[in-house]
Amino acid sequence: MMWSKQKSPRFEKEKPTNPIGPGYYDLPSVLHEQSVTIPGSDRFQEQPMPETPGPGSYAQGTKASKAKQCKENRPPSRDRNSKQIQSPKQVKGDFLQTKLEEEEHLRREAEGRLLQLTESARQTAAEYAQLRGEHFTLAQTQEKSKIVIADLQAALTAIEEKVPQLESQLVDAEAARAAAAQHKQEAESLRAEVPALRKQLEDSEAAHAAAAKQHAEEVQRLQGEVSQVPELKKQLAEMEAMRRAAAVQHECAEERLQTEVAQVSELQKQLQEAKASTDAIMAEQAEEISTLQATASKVPGLEKNLFDIEAALAAAREESSQVESLQAEVPGLRKQLEDSEAAHAAAAKQHAEEVQRLQGEVSQVSELQQQVKDMEAALEAAAKEQEQESCKSRAEASQVHELTKRLADLEAAGQKAAERHEQDLQKLREEASSSAIEHEGALASLQAEVSQVPLLKERLAEAEATITVQRQAELQAQAAEAELHKKLADAEAKCQSVELEANETEVTQLQEQLAAARAENSALMSDKDQLKKDLEKLKFAEINANMTKNAKERAEAQVRDLKMDLEQWRSKAQSFVRDEDKMKRQEEDVGRLEQEAKDLHQQNAQLLVTFQQFKTEWDLMRAENQSLQETLATYEMNLDRATDHNAQMMGHVNPKQKIRHMVNLKEENKELREQLKKAKQRITQLGVSRKGEGLLEALASFSHRGLGADQLSIPASACPDTPCQSVQGESRTPKRPSTPSRKMSPRRGSPEEEYQVWLADEDRRRQLQDRAVERVQTDFQHFIALIERAVLSGEMSGDSPNPAALLERLRSVVHPAMQGGRVASGTP
DSSP states (O other): OOOOTTTOTHHHHTOOOOOOSSSOOOOOOSSSTTSOOOOSTTTTOOOOOOSSOOTTOOOOGGGHHHHHHSSTTSOTTSOSSOOOOOOHHHHHHHHHHHHHHHHHHHHHHHHHHHHHHHHHHHHHHHHHHHHHHHHHHHHHHHHHHHHHHHHHHHHHHHHHHHHHHHHHHHHHHHHHHHHHHHHHHHHHHHHHHHHHHHHHHHHHHHHHHHHHHHHHHHHHHHHHHGGGOOOOHHHHHHHHHHHHHHHHHHHHHHHHHHHHHHHHHHHHHHHHHHHHHHHHHHHHHHHHHHHHHHHTTTSOHHHHHHHHHHHHHHHHHHHHHHHHHHHHHHHHHHHHHHHHHHHHHHHHHHHHHHHHHHHHHTTTOOSOHHHHHHHHHHHHHHHHHHHHHHHHHHHHHHHHHHHHHHHHHHHHHHHHHHHHHHHHHHHHHHHHHHHHHHHHHHHHHHHHHHHTHHHHHHHHHHHHHHHHHHHHHHHHHHHHHHHHHHHHHHHHHHHTTTSHHHHHHHHHHHHHHHHHHHHHHHHHHHHHHHHHHHHHHHHHHHHHHHHHHHHHHHHHHHHHHHHHHHHHHHHHHHHHHHHHHHHHHHHHHHHHHHHHHHHHHHHHHHHHHHHHHHHHHHHHHHHHHHHHHHHHHHHHHHHHHHHHHHHHHHHTTOHHHHHHHHHHHHHHHHHHHHHHHHHHHHHHHHHSOOOOSSHHHHHHHHHHHHHOTTOOSSOOOSSOOOOOOOTTOOOOOOOOOOOOOOOOOOOOSOHHHHHHHHHHHHHHHHHHHHHHHHHHHHHHHHHHHHHHHHHTTSOOOTTOOOTHHHHHHHHHHHOHHHHHHHHHHTOO
16 A cells, blocks of 8 residues: 555644634645644744744734734634633743643654654564565575576577587588498499409419410420521521510510509508508597597587587598598509500510511521520520519509408408497487486476576565555654654744753653664665665566576477477387388288198199099989989880780779779879989989088988978087098098287387277288188088098988988998998898
8 A cells, every 4th residue: 555645644633624704714734745733723822932033933022912912813712702811921821831731742642653663663674684584595596596597598508509510510421421321332332343353463364374385385386496497697686676675675564563563562651651540540539539428428419419420420531531542542553454464465466476477487597596595595584574574463463452451451440430439429329318317307406496486476576565565664754753853843942941951851862763763764775775686686586587498498399309309210110110010911921821822722622533523423323313214214104004904904894993903003103203202302412512510410400301390310519520531531631720829019109000900900810710711611511522422322222211321321331340230130
């Protein structure tokens, strides 16, 4: 509640109304708005003139008596009708008495207000102490939060500064990886070309050996033909010149070989330098890895990724430098190989020309054996030189082989370094995860501190409320102080002439109280300033808390992005696993289908054999049935003829006997027709395969057709029986393996996808079981048909088509001894 002059109760109590004149109007009772109220009865009261006139005296000099007699100077409270006039002494005594009473009243009010001010000062001191304690705790928490916020802000700024660098380095690393992959491919192509180069060297060595062998053979042949050579001195000079030219060519070849040897030595030096550089780079990498491991605990996950990428980039650069050096060496080796091949080809061509010339000159050489011997020595020297050249080429090949070995060693060292880099990367990733956990803990602590910010705000509001209350108390104290000042001035002016000595002590006390009130006021002002400073600090803490909240939100956004990436990679892995499971299931289904195809092929083969057998039997039975029908027709014709003949013979003797005979014949015909009908039904029953769940059920259904609905010979079985082997030794279909129960794959992905996969598995299993049941039913019907055919193939009387005979036949087949005993005892 804000303080205002209109709502203050102290102006309402001492506001009198002065009835003056015919009407009523208000006179101002104060000098200004915040001055002490002057009652109306004392406003125009006469006062004795002191030595120095005070603020309440209006009579001056000799005009006092005239002023007293004026109408306007009479006090309003005086009775107009009263005609008693008091003496000046009485008036002065009454005035002093009223002043003393007023001063006493004012002193009491001042003491009461002083007590109130002291009590309010104590309360404000207690509240101030409490606020100081709360401010101390808030200052501590604020300092801690400032430190944490500063650290987080520094880390955040460092991370934000490093993000573009990391992105650029990531792009460079990806480009370096692509270049490294390309260099690796080129290195593999070079490795693939190395065996071809080796093969070319071996071919060239073999060609050189063959050329040397041919040259030796030609030399031997020339030695054999030397005895037949005539005189060739002129041609010898030409041969001398040719030899010199060959020597010059050999010297050139030697120089080329020396240059090649120098190049090989340079290559060896380059390899050694490359090895030393790789060792130095490996040492630098080890130092970098150690430094990375030392600083990994302090750097966020992005810096670790940066170091990993830098290490991979360094490895890729090393590999690329090695590959480039090897690529730079390969053209030199190829050029050397081509030069050596060209030199050997030129030497071979020269040798061929020399051989041709020698062959043309053999017919003319006769007398120069000594010179020919010299020539042979020169040729032997040339052969030795060629052998030396071949040795040098072999040494070059061995050097190339050593270079390839060193290349392989360098590749192995690079692979080992890559493995070490991968291990270091794994360690750095683990350390990154631990640092991420630490950052999450720091974020949790920041969240706790941020959760305390509303409490701090509430305390801040309470402190502001207390400050407002203190301001109101301060304003009231200032108003009371002003009132005390005015009252003190009035009391001093009024009491200077009456009881100056008696009121000095009270004045000093009031001055002390005023000084104490001023001191309290100054203390309250200092407290107010301190609270303002605390308020500014709390506002700064709130700003820091908002900044930490924003940093936390950004970190949470990064964490969400990382989690989304993780979920994407997990979904990809799960899809790969599902595809792998699906491929496995498809492979299993293909294997089962192949097995089913084999089983169906065997089953069809068995059914085909049985069908062919039944077809042949049916053809025989049809032919037999046709012959039986023909014989039956002939028998019927003969019977009709016999009956007609008998009727003609007996018709003229006894008509009654004729009629009875005809009736008997009709009855016999009827019985024969019924028997024929039953035989036909039996034949059709033998040709039709019946369906059933088991052997006993099939027999029961057969007996049901013969006996009736309520006369089943054997009750049907609830489960199918295992069929036994055929009596005639028919080969049954081999037993198929039951459908293996696949274990349910672990649940991955969404429940709907898992349910769809489960439905597909169940549908596939149902189809497999249906096909297996169909094959079993087919085998069972096949087996039943064979059993019926085997059992009913024997002779059965036409008078008993009862299926009990089938059971009896089965018993006779199963127990031949029992059947033999029955036959011996004469039982039917």
